[in-house]
Amino acid sequence: MPEQEIKRRSQLSSALHRYMKNRLAVFGLIVFLFLVFMACTADVFFDYTGQAIAQHMKERYQLPSRAHLFGTDQFGRDLFVRIIYGARISLIVAFSVTAISVSLGIIIGAFAGYCGGKVDNVLMRIMDIFLAIPSMLLAICIVAALGGGLRNLIIANGISHVPRFSRLVRSNIMQIKNSEFVEAARVTGASDFDIVLKHILPNTIGVLIVQATLTMAQSILAVASLSFVGLGIAPPTPEWGSMLSTGKEFMRQYPHLVTYPGLAIMFAVLSFNLMGDGLRDALDPRMKN
Amino acid sequence: MGQPMIEVKHLKKYFNTRYGLLHAVDDINFTIEKGKTLGVVGESGCGKSTLGRVMIRLIPQTSGEVLFNGENVFDYQGEKLRDLHNNMQMVFQDPYSSLDPRMSVSQIIEEPLTHLERKMSAAERAAEVRKLMDTVGLAQRFVNAYPHELDGGRCQRIGIARALAVKPKFIVCDEPVSALDVSIQAQILNLMMDLQEEMGHSYMFITHDLSVVKYVSQDIAVMYLGQCVEKASTEELFARPLHPYTKALLAAIPVLDTSRRNREIEIIKGEVTSPINPKPGCRFASRCPYAGPECTGENLPLTEVSPGHFVACAHPGIADQK
Amino acid sequence: MNENNIVEIRNLSVNYETDDGTLYAVNDINLDIRRGEVLGLVGETGAGKSTTARSIIQLLPDRVGHMTSGTITFEGETLAKAENKSRIGTFDIAAKREKEKNEARMRAYRGERISMIFQDPMSSLNPVLTISDQLAEVFLMHSEERLSKAEIDRKVDEALRLVNISAERKYEYPHQFSGGMKQRVCIAMALACKPELLLADEPTTALDVTIQAQVLQLMKNLQKELGTSVLLITHDLGVVAEMCNRVAVMYAGEIIELGDADDVFDENQPHHPYTVGLFGSVPDLNMSSRRLKPIDGLMPDPAIKLPGCPFADRCPKATDRCRNERPAAYKAGKLQLKCFLFENEGGEQ
Numbered sequence: 009m010p011e012q013e014i015k016r017r018s019q020l021s022s023a024l025h026r027y028m029k030n031r032l033a034v035f036g037l038i039v040f041l042f043l044v045f046m047a048c049t050a051d052v053f054f055d056y057t058g059q060a061i062a063q064h065m066k067e068r069y070q071l072p073s074r075a076h077l078f079g080t081d082q083f084g085r086d087l088f089v090r091i092i093y094g095a096r097i098s099l100i101v102a103f104s105v106t107a108i109s110v111s112l113g114i115i116i117g118a119f120a121g122y123c124g125g126k127v128d129n130v131l132m133r134i135m136d137i138f139l140a141i142p143s144m145l146l147a148i149c150i151v152a153a154l155g156g157g158l159r160n161l162i163i164a165n166g167i168s169h170v171p172r173f174s175r176l177v178r179s180n181i182m183q184i185k186n187s188e189f190v191e192a193a194r195v196t197g198a199s200d201f202d203i204v205l206k207h208i209l210p211n212t213i214g215v216l217i218v219q220a221t222l223t224m225a226q227s228i229l230a231v232a233s234l235s236f237v238g239l240g241i242a243p244p245t246p247e248w249g250s251m252l253s254t255g256k257e258f259m260r261q262y263p264h265l266v267t268y269p270g271l272a273i274m275f276a277v278l279s280f281n282l283m284g285d286g287l288r289d290a291l292d293p294r295m296k297n
Numbered sequence: 298m299g300q301p302m303i304e305v306k307h308l309k310k311y312f313n314t315r316y317g318l319l320h321a322v323d324d325i326n327f328t329i330e331k332g333k334t335l336g337v338v339g340e341s342g343c344g345k346s347t348l349g350r351v352m353i354r355l356i357p358q359t360s361g362e363v364l365f366n367g368e369n370v371f372d373y374q375g376e377k378l379r380d381l382h383n384n385m386q387m388v389f390q391d392p393y394s395s396l397d398p399r400m401s402v403s404q405i406i407e408e409p410l411t412h413l414e415r416k417m418s419a420a421e422r423a424a425e426v427r428k429l430m431d432t433v434g435l436a437q438r439f440v441n442a443y444p445h446e447l448d449g450g451r452c453q454r455i456g457i458a459r460a461l462a463v464k465p466k467f468i469v470c471d472e473p474v475s476a477l478d479v480s481i482q483a484q485i486l487n488l489m490m491d492l493q494e495e496m497g498h499s500y501m502f503i504t505h506d507l508s509v510v511k512y513v514s515q516d517i518a519v520m521y522l523g524q525c526v527e528k529a530s531t532e533e534l535f536a537r538p539l540h541p542y543t544k545a546l547l548a549a550i551p552v553l554d555t556s557r558r559n560r561e562i563e564i565i566k567g568e569v570t571s572p573i574n575p576k577p578g579c580r581f582a583s584r585c586p587y588a589g590p591e592c593t594g595e596n597l598p599l600t601e602v603s604p605g606h607f608v609a610c611a612h613p614g615i616a617d618q619k
Numbered sequence: 620m621n622e623n624n625i626v627e628i629r630n631l632s633v634n635y636e637t638d639d640g641t642l643y644a645v646n647d648i649n650l651d652i653r654r655g656e657v658l659g660l661v662g663e664t665g666a667g668k669s670t671t672a673r674s675i676i677q678l679l680p681d682r683v684g685h686m687t688s689g690t691i692t693f694e695g696e697t698l699a700k701a702e703n704k705s706r707i708g709t710f711d712i713a714a715k716r717e718k719e720k721n722e723a724r725m726r727a728y729r730g731e732r733i734s735m736i737f738q739d740p741m742s743s744l745n746p747v748l749t750i751s752d753q754l755a756e757v758f759l760m761h762s763e764e765r766l767s768k769a770e771i772d773r774k775v776d777e778a779l780r781l782v783n784i785s786a787e788r789k790y791e792y793p794h795q796f797s798g799g800m801k802q803r804v805c806i807a808m809a810l811a812c813k814p815e816l817l818l819a820d821e822p823t824t825a826l827d828v829t830i831q832a833q834v835l836q837l838m839k840n841l842q843k844e845l846g847t848s849v850l851l852i853t854h855d856l857g858v859v860a861e862m863c864n865r866v867a868v869m870y871a872g873e874i875i876e877l878g879d880a881d882d883v884f885d886e887n888q889p890h891h892p893y894t895v896g897l898f899g900s901v902p903d904l905n906m907s908s909r910r911l912k913p914i915d916g917l918m919p920d921p922a923i924k925l926p927g928c929p930f931a932d933r934c935p936k937a938t939d940r941c942r943n944e945r946p947a948a949y950k951a952g953k954l955q956l957k958c959f960l961f962e963n964e965g966g967e968q
Contacts, residue, residue, distance in 0.1 A: 188395040195387050197412030210399045340827035478663040483900035483913030508902040549832035551857025555884045562836045
């Protein structure tokens with residue numbers, strides 16, 4: 009008596025399948041992968057010091073042409089090359105900030121959610137303090153105290169995103185810890201630690217991934233904004249925000265100086281947001297039907 | 298014969314709520330013999346699920362004792378406590394929410410072995426999982442499947458396999474078939490009875506369905522709002538129900554007899570009263586057509602009115618006399 | 620169209636187009652609901668009972684549920700006809716207008732001429748509105764003249780009285796009511812405008828057995844008083860015995876047995892093998908056999924359209940013909956059975 013073949017699909021692969029059907033999400037993924045590729049292989053195609061940093065005063069303010077795809081800036085540097093190297097910085101920032109905020113967020117949120125009571129109260133009130141300060145202001149304060157530079161920027165942004173993650177993890181844990189399969193796990197002899205590690209966290213990952221992509225988008229914007237006002241990455245390091253900042257003076261005569269960095273920021277942020285939306289839809293099976 | 302395997306004495310579980318003390322389980326006493334099944338019947342809110350969870354220490358008790366082979370389970374510490382679930386296991390009601398959606402069938406069944414049978418190697422555990430799947434009638438090809446891919450009946454088999462993995466002596470079954478379709482219910486009930494015959498464990502079978510409990514239990518305890526109102530062997534309870542609530546419960550069950558269509562269904566009036574700060578006396582009194590002042594004065598103890606048949610009622614059997 | 624029928628379903632097929640493929644929920648069923656009767660629609664999960672009810676009241680899930688064939692008439696009027704294409708093209712204005720017209724008509728009918736109650740009363744009630752507000756909404760939507768506040772109040776009180784809920788409680792919120800009371804409120808809302816047809820989808824499955832008895836008795840009384848025709852969906856054969864005049868047994872999207880309740884429950888009548896299996900699986904208080912006789916196996920996967928009888932895989936009497944050819948509905952004894960075993964008895968229906 010033939011029984012039907014069951015599709016041996018784990019939740020992960022059915023989620024992937026759903027994701028791939030969402031055209032916008034796939035677009036976001038493509039842009040993201042392109043950026044990563046460019047950032048990683050930039051040195052293969054281009055010369056960092058020669059093209060992105062060194063000044064070529066004879067070639068300044070050139071409009072986009074075959075020689076310089078996006079034209080040149082006020083110091084004669086090829087804008088396209090600078091933007092590619094700028095992607096490197098933006099992505100480094102995005103990943104580092106997310107890594108810091110996710111790991112700290114998980115630890116704090118897990119303790120708060122699982123222990124409850126006083127521990128929860130204390131931790132969440134500390135998080136509230138951070139939430140009460142506008143993240144941009146917080147970043148500025150930290151940078152002002154510790155100085156500029158990539159490392160401090162990442163720390164500042166990382167800290168400002170921790171409360172969001174800890175809340176997410178905490179509420180997820182509180183929801184799951186009362187579910188029947190956690191009760192069942194207790195009856196199989198699992199310790200509290202086992203339960204958090206093997207049952208609760210894997211079920212939280214979905215929500216975390218979505219928030220992570222959004223954090224990546226926000227941190228790119230944050231760094232660009234800080235650099236724009238002069239608090240972020242210092243020139244001559246190519247960074248989209250600072251390129252916008254210096255280029256804005258020449259916006260009228262040479263709009264390409266702001267257009268291309270601006271578009272780069274836009275596409276990077278957009279791709280992360282689209283991926284986040286796509287992941288949220290793909291991971292929540294109740295969205296469909 | 299010796300002592301019964303499970304003895305519950307004056308078990309109480311109260312919850313502190315904003316509005317007062319919630320008497321979820323109030324002074325319950327019963328015994329379960331080795332290899333037998335006690336059915337615990339009642340409607341929602343009667344405390345039967347809480348009772349099951351307190352007995353296997355998923356929830357802490359308020360007072361009372363649960364003796365397993367003479368030893369009070371609540372006194373277990375350290376190593377003995379860790380091994381409690383080697384002997385006492387549970388099958389849950391909802392086949393889907395009691396299984397971790399991110400774990401495969403084999404991972405779910407293996408989990409108790411990983412934690413409680415520390416002497417087994419990974420290979421031995423995998424072999425045991427396959428054996429268990431056979432025992433509960435799960436095809437081997439599901440070994441890497443996930444709960445959401447399977448139907449309720451198969452998921453419940455996974456739950457049963459998981460409970461059996463450590464060869465427990467006592468299994469609390471919390472409404473194990475209520476969420477299943479009728480024909481699947483029958484399959485699972487038959488499976489559970491076969492397993493009991495083969496392996497000799499005892500069940501505490503919690504359900505609201507009296508017709509199901511008749512099939513699986515030798516003894517039945519009827520609960521209402523945290524109290525046990527009647528306790529007897531299955532045969533005796535169905536032949537001579539003495540408590541008005543038991544009678545009403547039996548009468549309310551729709552029977553497969555179309556001649557009843559034109560008659561009035563016997564109903565109990567009113568709603569269940571609150572289990573918070575209940576007044577002393579019988580908690581069914583406000584809905585009982587035969588209640589009198591003697592019902593609401595003091596708490597009525599469970600008294601043996603005939604050998605093995607216990608009732609907590611001021612007028613047992615009154616429904617038959619009217 | 621037969622004058623005695625309030626609803627006639629002919630050749631109804633419904634599909635669900637999901638991301639993982641097409642699910643064949645209902646396959647070519649014919650069913651009549653007679654005026655003033657309680658028709659039981661029995662079957663297990665996935666049989667297609669809810670889908671059938673939702674097709675009548677046109678509440679199939681948006682974009683996903685499609686009537687691929689057949690017609691449904693209500694009081695002689697065609698309520699629903701199968702769509703030719705599963706999606707209406709963006710520029711197909713005529714088809715869109717037709718669809719909007721149908722929807723407008725259904726909106727007028729729902730609540731007033733055809734009502735539905737569901738299994739979980741909590742999901743049917745709005746948690747932030749009082750009971751009184753929710754009942755009032757029904758009256759406001761379906762009355763033609765403007766009603767004064769006093770009149771609405773009166774109607775609300777009357778509706779609550781019909782379901783044995785004291786009028787004092789009308790300003791409370793759903794979460795303050797028990798499950799049984801919530802379901803009674805839903806019944807009050809459904810019957811407020813005295814509809815001709817009530818679709819009840821497992822109305823007592825989520826309730827305790829003693830509360831179920833109360834609600835069923837209430838439904839019996841109201842049905843007699845108002846003369847409403849009822850399609851009662853349930854998987855509980857006991858409920859069917861208590862409530863229904865006629866019964867249709869569904870399996871895997873098809874109606875495999877149909878007849879008067881007395882006959883379906885009569886052991887001496889010939890029955891479809893599935894019905895036999897179903898009755899054998901039910902632990903009944905009056906049956907004394909020690910062991911239940913469940914049906915082996917499971918309902919077939921709705922994603923696969925089987926060429927033959929859907930029960931063939933599990934049927935102890937199946938032949939090769941059963942697996943390859945779909946049986947029609949034959950008359951045998953007093954029942955209509957969709958099984959080749961009865962092909963020669965009374966002929967096709």
